[in-house]
Structures are given as C-alpha cells and as structure tokens.
Amino acid sequence: MAGVAPTPLLKDELDIVIPTIRNLDFLEMWRPFFQPYHLIIVQDGDPSKTIKVPEGFDYELYNRNDINRILGPKASCISFKDSACRCFGYMVSKKKYVFTIDDDCFVAKDPSGKEINALKQHIENLLSPSTPYFFNTLYDPYREGADFVRGYPFSLREGAPTAVSHGLWLNIPDYDAPTQLVKPRERNTRYVDAVMTIPKGTLFPMCGMNLAFDRELIGPAMYFGLMGDGQPIGRYDDMWAGWCTKVICDHLGLGIKTGLPYIWHSKASNPFVNLKKEYKGIYWQEEIIPFFQQVVLPKECTTVQQCYLELSKQVKAKLSGVDPYFTKLADAMVTWIEAWDELNPSGAAAAAAPAKPNNGKA
Amino acid sequence: MAGVAPTPLLKDELDIVIPTIRNLDFLEMWRPFFQPYHLIIVQDGDPSKTIKVPEGFDYELYNRNDINRILGPKASCISFKDSACRCFGYMVSKKKYVFTIDDDCFVAKDPSGKEINALKQHIENLLSPSTPYFFNTLYDPYREGADFVRGYPFSLREGAPTAVSHGLWLNIPDYDAPTQLVKPRERNTRYVDAVMTIPKGTLFPMCGMNLAFDRELIGPAMYFGLMGDGQPIGRYDDMWAGWCTKVICDHLGLGIKTGLPYIWHSKASNPFVNLKKEYKGIYWQEEIIPFFQQVVLPKECTTVQQCYLELSKQVKAKLSGVDPYFTKLADAMVTWIEAWDELNPSGAAAAAAPAKPNNGKA
Numbered sequence: 001m002a003g004v005a006p007t008p009l010l011k012d013e014l015d016i017v018i019p020t021i022r023n024l025d026f027l028e029m030w031r032p033f034f035q036p037y038h039l040i041i042v043q044d045g046d047p048s049k050t051i052k053v054p055e056g057f058d059y060e061l062y063n064r065n066d067i068n069r070i071l072g073p074k075a076s077c078i079s080f081k082d083s084a085c086r087c088f089g090y091m092v093s094k095k096k097y098v099f100t101i102d103d104d105c106f107v108a109k110d111p112s113g114k115e116i117n118a119l120k121q122h123i124e125n126l127l128s129p130s131t132p133y134f135f136n137t138l139y140d141p142y143r144e145g146a147d148f149v150r151g152y153p154f155s156l157r158e159g160a161p162t163a164v165s166h167g168l169w170l171n172i173p174d175y176d177a178p179t180q181l182v183k184p185r186e187r188n189t190r191y192v193d194a195v196m197t198i199p200k201g202t203l204f205p206m207c208g209m210n211l212a213f214d215r216e217l218i219g220p221a222m223y224f225g226l227m228g229d230g231q232p233i234g235r236y237d238d239m240w241a242g243w244c245t246k247v248i249c250d251h252l253g254l255g256i257k258t259g260l261p262y263i264w265h266s267k268a269s270n271p272f273v274n275l276k277k278e279y280k281g282i283y284w285q286e287e288i289i290p291f292f293q294q295v296v297l298p299k300e301c302t303t304v305q306q307c308y309l310e311l312s313k314q315v316k317a318k319l320s321g322v323d324p325y326f327t328k329l330a331d332a333m334v335t336w337i338e339a340w341d342e343l344n345p346s347g348a349a350a351a352a353a354p355a356k357p358n359n360g361k362a
Numbered sequence: 363m364a365g366v367a368p369t370p371l372l373k374d375e376l377d378i379v380i381p382t383i384r385n386l387d388f389l390e391m392w393r394p395f396f397q398p399y400h401l402i403i404v405q406d407g408d409p410s411k412t413i414k415v416p417e418g419f420d421y422e423l424y425n426r427n428d429i430n431r432i433l434g435p436k437a438s439c440i441s442f443k444d445s446a447c448r449c450f451g452y453m454v455s456k457k458k459y460v461f462t463i464d465d466d467c468f469v470a471k472d473p474s475g476k477e478i479n480a481l482k483q484h485i486e487n488l489l490s491p492s493t494p495y496f497f498n499t500l501y502d503p504y505r506e507g508a509d510f511v512r513g514y515p516f517s518l519r520e521g522a523p524t525a526v527s528h529g530l531w532l533n534i535p536d537y538d539a540p541t542q543l544v545k546p547r548e549r550n551t552r553y554v555d556a557v558m559t560i561p562k563g564t565l566f567p568m569c570g571m572n573l574a575f576d577r578e579l580i581g582p583a584m585y586f587g588l589m590g591d592g593q594p595i596g597r598y599d600d601m602w603a604g605w606c607t608k609v610i611c612d613h614l615g616l617g618i619k620t621g622l623p624y625i626w627h628s629k630a631s632n633p634f635v636n637l638k639k640e641y642k643g644i645y646w647q648e649e650i651i652p653f654f655q656q657v658v659l660p661k662e663c664t665t666v667q668q669c670y671l672e673l674s675k676q677v678k679a680k681l682s683g684v685d686p687y688f689t690k691l692a693d694a695m696v697t698w699i700e701a702w703d704e705l706n707p708s709g710a711a712a713a714a715a716p717a718k719p720n721n722g723k724a
Contacts, residue, residue: 111473134651135566137528137620138535138550145552147545150538151567151601153651154644166499173500176512183509188500190507192556202561204497205513239513258499282516289496289515 130255492617568604
C-alpha cells in the first residue's frame with residue numbers, strides 16, 4: 001500500500017466497523033479516505049458465504065461462526081440477521097476510536113461539489129470538546145470561524161470530552177416505515193453546515209449508519225441490543241444504543257455531537273419489511289422514552305460498565321411490564337458487559353492478544 | 363401606501379419594534395419587506411432630538427418623554443441610554459406578534475445570492491410548532507423536505523406552540539467584549555441552513571438584535587431589565603430576557619427556535635466600551651446561570667405574569683447576595699408586570715385605547 005502524505009488522522013487509533021451481508025464494492029468509492037485505516041467487517045447471515053473485500057484494504061472479518069467461537073455462550077447477546085451484529089466489532093476492536101458505516105452509504109458532496117471525507121470530520125468532532133451544558137447559538141464554538149457568543153458563561157467554555165459523533169445522510173433520509181410509506185419520494189437535499197452538541201438531559205434518535213465514538217470513553221454503552229432473528233423487533237438497535245449512551249454520557253459528563261459529516265445514503269429499505277420490524281418498537285418507544293427521560297444513575301456509578309449494569313437493572317424493573325422482551329434484553333445487556341470485559345481485560349487493551357479473526361491483512 | 367400582492371403574512375397582527383438614537387436610514391434596505399407592517403420606534407437618549415423615518419412607513423414613535431408620560435412612576439422599569447428600552451415597544455404594541463431588530467442590521471443574502479426576507483422566516487418559525495422534548499437530528503421537522511426521523515416518538519410529533527424565534531447574524535458575530543478583543547477580525551461567514559428548537563431544560567444566550575416572538579404567549583416575560591444610565595451593567599438586557607423567557611417557556615410548555623433567518627450585522631460595537639458595560643455581567647453570570655438552571659416554578663403559575671412574578675421573588679431571594687443590583691432588578695420586574703397589565707388590561711387587548719404615541723401614520 002502506497003504511503004499517503006500527510007499521515008491520516010488517528011491512523012493507528014481508529015477501526016472502521018462495517019456490518020454486511022454482501023461484497024464490499026462500496027469501499028471502492030471510499031478508498032481515498034478509508035484505505036489507510038483498519039477495517040473490522042462483521043458478516044451477518046450465512047457464514048458459509050464469502051464476502052469479497054476490494055484489494056488493498058487492511059481488514060479482519062468475523063462471521064457468525066467466529067462470533068460463536070470467540071464468545072461461546074455469551075454470543076447470545078450478539079444479534080443475528082440484523083445489522084445490530086455490528087457491535088461485536090466494537091467489542092473486538094483494540095483501538096481508541098471506532099467509526100461505523102453501512103454498506104449502502106457512499107461519499108457525499110458538499111454544496112461546492114467537493115467530496116466529503118466523512119471520517120476526517122468525525123475525527124475532528126471527536127477530538128474537540130462538546131458543550132452539553134449551555135446552547136451556543138453559533139453551533140460548534142470550536143470550529144474555525146466560530147466561537148462562543150455573548151452571554152455564554154466563561155466557566156463552561158472548556159466544554160466536555162466528546163464521546164460520540166453522529167453524522168447525517170443526504171439523499172435517503174433515515175425515516176421510519178410509516179413516514180417512508182407516506183413520503184416515498186422525499187429526499188434530503190439540505191446540507192446544513194453545522195455540528196452541534198445535544199444538550200444534557202435531551203434524548204435524540206441515534207442512527208448507526210454513519211457514527212463514530214471514543215471506545216475508551218463510551219464503548220461498553222454502544223450495545224445494539226437484541227434484534228433480528230428470533231427477536232420481536234428490528235431497526236431499534238441504534239436507537240437503543242443511543243438512548244443508553246445518552247443517559248450515560250449525561251451522567252459521566254461526556255458530550256455527544258450531531259450534524260456534519262454527511263454521507264450519501266443510496267437506497268431506501270423496503271417500508272413494508274421495515275414496518276414489520278418496527279411496529280412493536282413504535283408502540284414500545286412511547287414508554288421507553290419516558291423511561292430514559294427519568295433515568296437517574298447513582299453517583300457511585302463512575303465507569304461506563306457500572307452505569308450500564310445499573311441501567312440494565314432499571315430496564316428489567318421498569319420495562320419488563322411493557323413486554324417480556326425487556327427482561328431478555330436486560331439480561332443480554334449484562335452478558336454484553338461480561339463479554340466486553342472478557343475481551344477488554346484492562347482499560348488500555350492495546351497489548352491484549354487479538355481475537356483471532358477469520359482473515360488477515362489483505 | 364400601495365397594496366402588495368400577495369398580502370404579506372400577518373400584516374395586521376405584527377409590529378416591528380426598533381430602538382434607536384439615529385435616523386432610520388437602514389429602513390431603506392428593508393423597505394420591500396417591512397413597509398407593509400406597522401413600526402414601533404423607541405427613541406433612546408435625548409428626547410428633543412428628531413429621528414427621521416424614511417417616507418412611506420407606517421409608524422408610531424416614543425421618546426423618553428412619552429415613556430414617562432404614559433407610564434408615570436412605573437417608567438422607572440424602562441432602561442434609558444440602552445437598547446433595553448426597546449421592551450417598552452413590546453408593552454405598547456397591540457398586536458399578537460412582535461419582531462425586533464437593531465438599526466445596524468441589514469438584509470443578508472443566502473448562499474445563492476438571494477436577499478433574505480428575515481421577517482417572513484421569523485413568521486414561518488412562529489407559525490409552526492417547536493420540538494422541545496426530543497431532539498430531531500434533521501432539525502426542524504416541519505420545514506419543507508424534512509420530517510421526524512426514525513426513532514422520534516409519534517406522541518411528540520405534534521410539537522409545542524412556538525413562542526420565540528431567535529434569528530442569527532452574518533458578518534459581525536454577537537461576541538462579548540473579551541472575544542471581540544481577542545478576535546477583532548473574526549466574521550461570521552457560515553450560513554447554516556437550519557432552524558431548531560432549543561431543548562427543554564437548556565438555556566441559551568438570546569440576542570435581541572433579530573428576534574421575534576408571540577406577545578400573547580410570552581410577551582410579559584420579554585422584559586429587558588435595568589441597563590444603561592444609572593445601572594451597573596449593560597449588554598445583558600437580551601440575555602436576561604432570554605433566561606427568564608426560557609425557564610417560563612419550559613414551564614408553560616412553549617417552544618423557542620433558533621437559527622434562520624440571518625440578518626447582516628454591519629458594525630462591531632467598541633470592545634472597550636463593551637467591556638466596561640459587560641464586566642460585572644461576565645462575573646455575575648457565573649452565578650446567574652446556575653440560578654436559572656435550577657429555577658422551579660410552582661404548578662400554580664399558569665400565566666406568564668404569574669411565572670414572572672414568582673421568578674422576581676426567586677431573583678430577589680437568591681441573587682441579591684450576588685449584588686444589591688438584583689434587589690432593584692427584582693423590584694423592576696414587578697413594576698414591569700404592573701405596567702404591562704395596565705397597558706394590556708385583557709389578554710386580547712386589540713380593542714384597548716392606543717397609548718397615544720408622539721407621531722402617527724407617515
């Protein structure tokens with residue numbers, strides 16, 4: 001692989017996690033931006049199928065057999081036949097940062113026609129602080145050409161460490177099935193040139209399509225739940241992770257940014273299939289959201305793991321009445337943390353043995 | 363005045379309030395957008411000075427003598443030699459909506475080069491709901507081409523009534539004196555094509571330069587405090603109004619939007635003069651912000667007036683220790699409400715006698 005100058009940001013500190021069921025031709029378009037980085041491919045569905053990865057990418061690939069082999073009985077917490085399986089990639093990564101992207105997402109262009117290096121923008125978002133305690137009307141005050149406006153308390157201008165960078169989508173917006181059905185032709189053409197912090201105490205719908213985070217700060221909260229095969233819902237994997245992550249970030253004093261970068265989302269998924277996956281979630285979320293809005297984590301919870309285990313208890317206590325599914329989910333949350341800690345024995349796991357993937361360097 | 367087709371939005375339901383000490387030549391540039399509306403000009407400083415208003419505008423003008431005559435002893439709550447005097451215009455307006463703008467603000471252009479009708483955008487913001495309870499990652503879901511994204515609870519999609527529309531500024535950003543001094547050449551050139559709701563529970567720095575609100579929903583909270591002549595601070599008038607307004611909107615279930623429209627802010631005020639006005643506020647706000655962050659209004663407060671009087675009590679009780687100024691300010695908050703109610707005897711004050719301005723229709 002030819003050297004690139006200047007060295008790409010965080011080249012040795014970031015993994016790109018891609019869940020997929022098909023050949024990864026979409027990487028061709030991302031080559032100029034992704035090739036310097038290491039990829040973790042989580043193959044969903046039939047493990048006997050061979051996924052082709054374009055030449056020249058450095059990757060490891062895990063299929064269901066690998067997941068079962070590596071996690072043993074704990075593999076039950078990793079979803080099957082649902083892109084929620086991607087969170088296995090977060091767990092086996094040994095890097096400080098993770099960027100995850102769907103294989104139907106392509107390089108978008110900014111209004112000047114320039115191709116957007118989404119990963120670079122995510123890294124910039126993660127490496128600069130967030131401002132969760134007070135809203136800045138000129139958006140991200142750390143961006144070039146911007147600052148804190150008059151009336152912004154000086155004591156809050158240091159900001160908080162950024163744990164999550166949530167990117168957006170041009171073309172096909174991330175709508176639920178009912179909205180897809182009602183507005184089949186709506187396309188997102190509005191490029192909003194902003195990055196902002198989601199304020200403390202406010203929940204948001206986190207989409208997993210174009211997402212980056214700091215594994216060391218928030219990794220164990222990025223569990224994408226039980227979805228797909230054998231489960232009563234789908235398409236709530238990233239939402240679940242987003243709600244859990246937000247309340248834990250709020251508790252731990254970490255920030256979540258949303259806005260730039262955009263990717264080009266190429267194809268709308270089938271709204272009828274989506275409706276089948278979503279309908280219970282659409283109903284349940286009317287109780288899930290108030291639950292997360294009132295969650296209080298005790299002061300004693302000072303690590304993400306502690307927060308997450310406490311959250312699993314509250315989920316079991318308060319959401320099991322909505323549906324028995326939440327008892328199972330609460331148990332899976334505990335299993336997830338056990339598996340995470342097993343694969344990441346210390347906070348700084350850089351020296352740990354690799355998890356023996358299916359495939360090596362290309 | 364020649365008729366305009368189509369009829370401008372809310373032509374008979376909105377007043378434009380302008381505080382000034384100079385001839386209003388800036389209105390020439392706004393003529394295509396403002397001429398159909400009624401102006402309320404609040405003349406600050408020497409009342410013997412004549413302010414020239416360009417031909418063809420329909421306006422009423424109040425100078426200090428008018429304010430003293432109309433309010434009597436209660437005129438003490440209206441600031442002198444500070445643009446905070448503008449809130450007198452909110453009080454004497456008989457319309458449902460108010461738009462206020464500074465006389466150093468001009469028509470901005472969008473990235474396509476088209477002149478921005480700021481007033482029209484404010485009206486659109488005010489006439490569509492806000493979403494204070496959950497963050498929508500594609501920003502204002504009521505805008506054309508946008509909607510609520512996957513994971514947004516359906517029960518919250520009706521939104522909340524919008525009480526305030528906070529517009530932004532291209533060219534000279536609204537920075538405090540220290541930031542002006544540090545970055546004298548910084549200009550805001552970033553056009554962010556978004557309108558969003560400030561989430562419930564989050565404070566923001568409300569700038570009075572380019573601001574619209576629903577008088578019926580929130581008018582009595584839009585008091586710009588005691589600033590300028592005889593007072594220890596300046597340049598915190600709009601901030602004060604913003605903090606009070608936000609906690610009251612949160613309590614009453616009303617929304618505040620920020621973002622579009624932009625105006626072109628032409629000239630930076632003198633940072634040395636600003637520093638003199640601001641320095642106590644910069645210090646005090648470190649205690650004021652935590653105060654507003656913890657304010658709880660009792661359920662019994664169901665009108666803006668009740669909320670505001672309760673807030674004045676809490677200001678007196680909790681901020682007077684910061685400086686005796688806050689005792690005076692708390693008293694002025696009460697006087698303001700008394701004066702407001704005197705001039706606006708019923709909620710629907712359309713039939714009330716006009717306040718006898720200095721000048722009539724042009």
